[in-house]
Amino acid sequence: MTATTGTPGRRETVEYSTTSQEARRRALKARRLRRGWAALALVVPAALFYGVFVLRPLALTFQYSFYDWNGVTEATWVGWDNYTRLLGESEMLGSIVNALELIIYFSFVPVVLGLFAAATIRKFATSRLAIISRTVLFLPQVIPLVAAGIMWTWLMASDGLVNQILRAIGLGSLAQAWLGNFDTALPAVGAIGAWVALGLCMLLLLAGMTKIDPALYEAARIDGAGAIREFFAITLPSLRQEIGVCVTVTVIAALASFDIIYISTQGGPGNSTLVPGLEIYYLAFFSREIGQASALAVAFMLLVLAIVLPIQRLTKDSDS
Amino acid sequence: MIASRREKWVGNVLLVLLMAVTIVPFLTLFVTALHPAGTYPSGLEWPEEPHWENFASAFQAANMGKLLLSSALIVVGVVPVALLIATLAGFALGHLRPPGHRWIFLVFLLGLTLPFQGVIVPLYYQMREFGLLNTRWAIILPLIGLYMPFAVMWMRAHFVNMPTDLSEAARMDGANTWSLFTKIHLPLSMPALSSLAILLFLWTWNQFLLAVVLVDDSTKRTMAGALGAFQGQYGTDIPLLCAGSILILTPTLIVFLVFQRQFVSALLQGAIKG
């Protein structure tokens, strides 16, 4: 989270006038008060939308989570029951575990690959090919995730391109229905997420690398550092902020994944690709256990905060 | 910086490889779309005879005309309003800093990492109460609210960096808060605003969850939501599904290619500030 950086005291020191100290102070105070109200008024529209469509639903999610409600008839208070069931049912817990596992594919893979790729092409980041690649590698960021899901479902089908390639290079024994297999479905879904995130991560990291002072590298070269030591001694430490950004964005994408899975596996086979986002949707609108869905939603939001806040703290400087 | 020939070679190969991995799924989609409707083509395989008419039938089946209009209406409903009110709030919190501005900002930040799934259930019942289910308002209004944390933070970050002297000078000349905003700060915020506009456009156009939950009629959805409905209906006819997907992707791709520079910088900045 960004720390507020304002220095509210600053403006007071500006004005010097000839009127008496007392009157000056009073006039200033009145003006500031008036300006203060005017300024607050400017925040009102945004706050109103935020309040009605985010804060109120947020409060209601908490409220619903203590009820047994089917959305139609009157709800009954059940206290913490929905939460205890949350801990007891493997389906819901499993969805959280799956989301955590997705972090590996959605976040770890693109960040590591992106670092590697960016480090490799760092020195000619301005070549024509690199410029074209900026556009191309951004394509997955621009299309809806639903479309990515549709494409990859087809690519990873039994007769899809992935298996076609495997067979062509003599790895036909590995060919399988990637999204239909208990062991491969989650990694396969993860691969879709990695595909989406890779370009963004690489370009972000590349942008960070071009900002590193070349003198640092030259100094390292003179000291006789090889490419690998250079990478660990200079590149990596200088990229703390960019890596933090990549990790944050992709971790949120992993935990909150919905679109891709809704399209490609609907959580199956078994519940091997079920994630909290999808489970909330199923519980609320299909099983119509709105209280249970809300309890999961609360736990889910807390989980996201518990994971994302430390990452932010670790990687962001105290100032934004 | 001098790159050795070998480094350059390795780098170029890697770049081409990365680009290929990015492009091939699109190609597969395209090639598959040319197969006879209702068949199960396998992998990447050029059809004996390309069936271009699939695009025409998908255009009709997907109701593309209506979809485009609907998505455009939703974008028009969301983006300008969100930009305006986020700018006002960002200006107030970042530049005017009224009493309590830190707290207010903190409350906005609370929503920054909020996954939409966390509030989707009450949103549904709230929209039902308002009688807005299955209308475009059910997507437009919540989206404006859900964008506020990011948009306010974005605009605040911009206004925090505006020098205070500028405003003081204007105030000396007798400008009130409003004219200070419209005459001086707004024109200076255009770059920040246009980047934000691009991001909001993209997120709105590609919004899936809200569309799927709050609007049943696919002709009142966003593009991504409509694509979901199209998959729900034609998921059994792969070539038609692929043709429809391409059609639904095309407008975004065109807009992206035209404004690619702005998109890339907006997305990179957007990620960093988020």
Next chain:
Amino acid sequence: MTIAACGAPGATTGDDTKPTAGNASASGEAPTCGSDDVVLSAYIETGFPLPKALTEEFTAQHPNVTFDIREDQFAVITQNAPRILADNPPDLMRLPQMSDLAKDGLLLDLDPYAESLGWDEWPASQLLQMRVDDEGRRGDGPLYAMGLNYSMTGIFYNKEIAAELGMTEAPQTLAELDALLQKAKDAGYNPIGQFNGGATGGLAFPLQALMASYGDASKINAWTFQQPGATIATPENIKAAEHLDKWIKAGFFADDANAIDYATMMSRFIDGKSLLMFNGDWESGNLDAQMPGKAGFFLLPPLEAGGKVGAMSAPLTYGIAAKAKNADCAAYFLDWIATNDEGRTIAVEIGGSHPMGQTGAFMPEVDAESVTAQTLAAGTTIGEDDGAMEFIANATGEIYAKSWTPNLQKLVAGQQTPEGLLTAVQADYENQIGG
């Protein structure tokens, strides 16, 4: 901001009076579509031509009535049903399992129409599965849906492959079928091209057929209709599940069964890649068109020759939303399908299944060589053996998606035992009925 948080949710939505049929039936008159323009909103299952063919013919006969049709795959309809019925109520809708929908007052009670239109004079068994009582048990209580026709499941086989394997007549015992499957496997064919992917586990079809061979159809129905004390984990059913597991282990299903969806199964069968598939007669018309003369049909044979057979047999259920705007016209349309000669012809020729309605009502001529003729004949056998069963996946609203499907997928992957499958489903079942 949180004023609404004071009361319990749902307390203020006070429109929960149980709805009954629309205007016409209140007065005891038979409903009609009148002569003013009517647009019936319909939410139907995609991929099947029957509903659209019926609506087109109906509009041809009643030009003032047109249809506004939305289509989705069945899994999507299943997910959407409660929401759509409550907040965007269609006049006609393809229904998934309906006990919760009826219990929560989302469906229109059709009994008044049944009376005024004379459906109560039809064989009562036709409507039994569509009756739901106050507690959500089916088989009794008010009528909440109507069938477009009356479908039945069994085994479709590819006649060319069968001939190649030396099959001259349908297997008479389960052992003969096992031998045939092994032959197909040895000859390099995929013996059973069953779908089991995504949100719908298609192995429930062979499993239930095996249950009927090992046990008694009426016991299975008792469970599906939520009769008190019924269990699915009976010794007979466990044997049936073990038989299914034997087929899985023998490689009779496709390697990628967990990734095959319904449409893939159909396309592989039509392309001659699999010897047989467990499916319903709703595909008879389609198969007659796509592979004329090449598809055959038989019921899963009994354990011993001459034994009783059973089959899943259920109406293709369509309901009317409790808040539907044009309930009268929708009811009239449903009646028209069962009573109009053209409607019945479409139900058979395009739908492939037996029409609803009175015994002895009009039946179209069917080519004796067609698979449609074979499925209709099998329907008669089932009737004689009293072997009609409701689909086990329809026991509760969630049992298919939440229990049968994941557990059957696990069975295929070797992560679930036959007995474990049934006990897991039974546990979920009790949970869902109790909760």
